[in-house]
Amino acid sequence: MPRMTPSEAMVETLAANGVTDIFGIMGSAFMDAMDIFAPAGIRLIPTVHEQGAGHMADGYARVSGRHGVCIAQNGPGITNFVTAIAAAYWAHSPVVCITPETGSMTQGLGGFQEAQQLPFFETITKYQGHVANPARMAEFTARCFDRAMLENGPTQLNIPRDFFYGDINVEIPQPIRIERGAGGEQSLQQAATLLAEARNPVIISGGGVVMADAVEECKALAEFLGAPVVNSYLHNDSFPASHPLWCGPLGYQGSKAGMKLISRADVVLALGTRLGPFGTLPQHGLDYWPKQAKIIQVDCDAKMLGLVKKISVGVCGDAKAAAVSILERLQNLNVACLENKGARASEIAAEKAAWEAELDQWIHEKDDYSLDMIAEQAEEQGSYLHPRQVLRELEKAMPEDVMVSTDIGNINSVANSYLRFEKPRSFFAAMSFGNCGYALPTIIGAKTAAPHRPAISYAGDGAWGMSMMEIMTCVREHIPVTSIVFHNRQWGAEKKNQVDFYNRRFVAGDLENPSFADIARAMGAEGVTVDKLEDVGPALKAAIARQMEEGKTTVIEIMCTRELGDPFRRDALSKPVRHLDKYKDYC
Numbered sequence: 061m062p063r064m065t066p067s068e069a070m071v072e073t074l075a076a077n078g079v080t081d082i083f084g085i086m087g088s089a090f091m092d093a094m095d096i097f098a099p100a101g102i103r104l105i106p107t108v109h110e111q112g113a114g115h116m117a118d119g120y121a122r123v124s125g126r127h128g129v130c131i132a133q134n135g136p137g138i139t140n141f142v143t144a145i146a147a148a149y150w151a152h153s154p155v156v157c158i159t160p161e162t163g164s165m166t167q168g169l170g171g172f173q174e175a176q177q178l179p180f181f182e183t184i185t186k187y188q189g190h191v192a193n194p195a196r197m198a199e200f201t202a203r204c205f206d207r208a209m210l211e212n213g214p215t216q217l218n219i220p221r222d223f224f225y226g227d228i229n230v231e232i233p234q235p236i237r238i239e240r241g242a243g244g245e246q247s248l249q250q251a252a253t254l255l256a257e258a259r260n261p262v263i264i265s266g267g268g269v270v271m272a273d274a275v276e277e278c279k280a281l282a283e284f285l286g287a288p289v290v291n292s293y294l295h296n297d298s299f300p301a302s303h304p305l306w307c308g309p310l311g312y313q314g315s316k317a318g319m320k321l322i323s324r325a326d327v328v329l330a331l332g333t334r335l336g337p338f339g340t341l342p343q344h345g346l347d348y349w350p351k352q353a354k355i356i357q358v359d360c361d362a363k364m365l366g367l368v369k370k371i372s373v374g375v376c377g378d379a380k381a382a383a384v385s386i387l388e389r390l391q392n393l394n395v396a397c398l399e400n401k402g403a404r405a406s407e408i409a410a411e412k413a414a415w416e417a418e419l420d421q422w423i424h425e426k427d428d429y430s431l432d433m434i435a436e437q438a439e440e441q442g443s444y445l446h447p448r449q450v451l452r453e454l455e456k457a458m459p460e461d462v463m464v465s466t467d468i469g470n471i472n473s474v475a476n477s478y479l480r481f482e483k484p485r486s487f488f489a490a491m492s493f494g495n496c497g498y499a500l501p502t503i504i505g506a507k508t509a510a511p512h513r514p515a516i517s518y519a520g521d522g523a524w525g526m527s528m529m530e531i532m533t534c535v536r537e538h539i540p541v542t543s544i545v546f547h548n549r550q551w552g553a554e555k556k557n558q559v560d561f562y563n564r565r566f567v568a569g570d571l572e573n574p575s576f577a578d579i580a581r582a583m584g585a586e587g588v589t590v591d592k593l594e595d596v597g598p599a600l601k602a603a604i605a606r607q608m609e610e611g612k613t614t615v616i617e618i619m620c621t622r623e624l625g626d627p628f629r630r631d632a633l634s635k636p637v638r639h640l641d642k643y644k645d646y647c
């Protein structure tokens with residue numbers, strides 16, 4: 061067995077796993093390994109903050125299907141990763157988070173930058189490899205890479221910092237990649253039988269379809285059945301939006317057409333989705349989940365089957381292989397819904413046309429608070445745009461092959477209705493973890509993995525403040541992106557709850573900001589302020605041209621009214637109750 065140092069063993073294992081980019085901030089803890097990154101073909105991309113590095117690794121993994129890797133200094137560098145790794149966990153991203161730890165000889169003595177690093181990540185990783193002895197460096201490194209792919213999620217490689225040094229004899233393990241199958245014979249046959257008996261089948265195309273590269277197979281199945289296809293929440297890139305059977309996303313600010321069609325389904329094929337609870341909440345006043353329908357759920361993680369929604373058949377399998385197998389089986393059965401294919405096609409077209417017409421006319425929000433804000437702002441200096449109109453203009457100006465990341469906020473959520481994609485691995489929303497500050501670093505990671513594709517991030521002005529300094533990473537490292545900031549001078553999404561539940565008693569909700577265009581220019585990027593509707597599309601197109609042709613990053617701040625769309629979730633709040641006299645006015 062070749063003789064090497066543990067640093068060499070780790071770096072060789074990274075190379076064996078095809079790692080070419082790592083995001084992080086350099087530090088003494090892993091300097092011995094970092095020293096040989098470049099000769100191993102690995103670029104360490106320095107970020108402004110480790111949270112940014114974690115999100116970049118997530119975006120990199122989501123766009124490429126390869127591992128995203130991040131690394132930082134023990135202690136504070138590692139605690140800075142926590143939010144990003146939690147986000148990657150709920151985005152099912154194969155991120156390997158390398159966490160050098162305080163030295164094994166001083167651990168527990170309360171020295172410098174000491175922390176128990178495993179408990180932080182215990183419930184937000186799929187696997188934690190702790191290098192228990194320097195001789196096992198390659199083994200644990202390799203296992204972290206294998207498990208991240210096997211289980212579609214982040215893993216942690218924890219290394220006491222003195223274990224980078226020494227001499228070991230070691231063979232670099234070859235990556236283990238497991239081929240997934242379609243699922244059990246019986247469950248697949250039951251699924252096909254149920255679909256064959258259906259009069260009105262509907263397909264939900266989930267994140268698993270994106271990850272398994274199964275869009276074509278999902279399309280073939282949908283076309284055979286003539287079934288409408290809805291995207292699961294925030295997986296708008298799981299079916300091509302130009303396809304006649306595409307009906308848009310379910311969930312918060314999703315497509316009314318999709319919701320109406322699924323509400324009439326007698327059989328639902330939920331392909332590659334865990335049917336997360338937030339993604340099927342009532343929306344637009346529609347409680348659309350078809351409680352009487354038979355549900356077939358396909359997920360490669362058996363633990364997800366029937367976890368949230370009652371199901372009739374659970375298939376533990378790969379979305380692509382399962383779609384192929386179900387279609388083959390259907391071709392040998394009498395398929396009832398083929399009789400009414402024409403009528404269903406007309407119904408789909410009519411629902412989609414109605415929703416598009418509604419969106420076209422839905423220029424601004426019409427609730428009392430929004431109307432008050434629009435009236436008040438009409439009196440102010442400067443002009444402010446209706447978010448929905450802005451989102452429609454951005455939609456129309458989107459370049460081909462675009463990648464878009466979105467943040468958490470009211471306007472970002474309303475954007476869900478206007479974000480349509482032709483290709484998988486194009487949409488990177490802050491998924492179920494829902495952290496503000498997600499979008500910019502995530503798109504930087506995506507752009508690093510796919511430099512030939514136009515990259516756009518969306519964020520509200522509040523969320524933007526949490527990660528906008530990563531524009532410095534774009535400029536320093538020549539990773540050009542285009543960032544849209546919806547400047548409405550408030551933490552809008554949360555203020556909406558104060559409107560609906562707290563009688564407009566606003567606490568800490570308003571933001572008086574500097575010009576984000578000025579800040580962008582100070583960081584070395586281009587900065588543009590837009591306050592006229594007709595400038596929205598041209599500003600985006602010019603920024604994309606700068607990104608693709610000149611390698612320049614642009615921040616476009618768009619001045620928006622303070623109107624607010626539907627809230628995140630009415631289900632999670634209650635009207636206030638006050639028993640104490642001094643608080644009696646706060647009801």
Ligand SMILES: Cc1ncc(C[n+]2csc(CCOP(=O)(O)OP(=O)(O)O)c2C)c(N)n1
Nearest residue numbers: 469470471495496520521522523551552553
């Ligand atoms: C890290 C983090 N902190 C706080 C929240 C709670 N939160 C959700 S949305 C929101 C407001 C976002 O405001 P902004 O980014 O300005 O977008 P807007 O709602 O105004 O469109 C806040 C504070 C969160 N989701 N994540």
Ligand SMILES: [Mg+2]
Nearest residue numbers: 520521550552
């Ligand atoms: Mg805001």
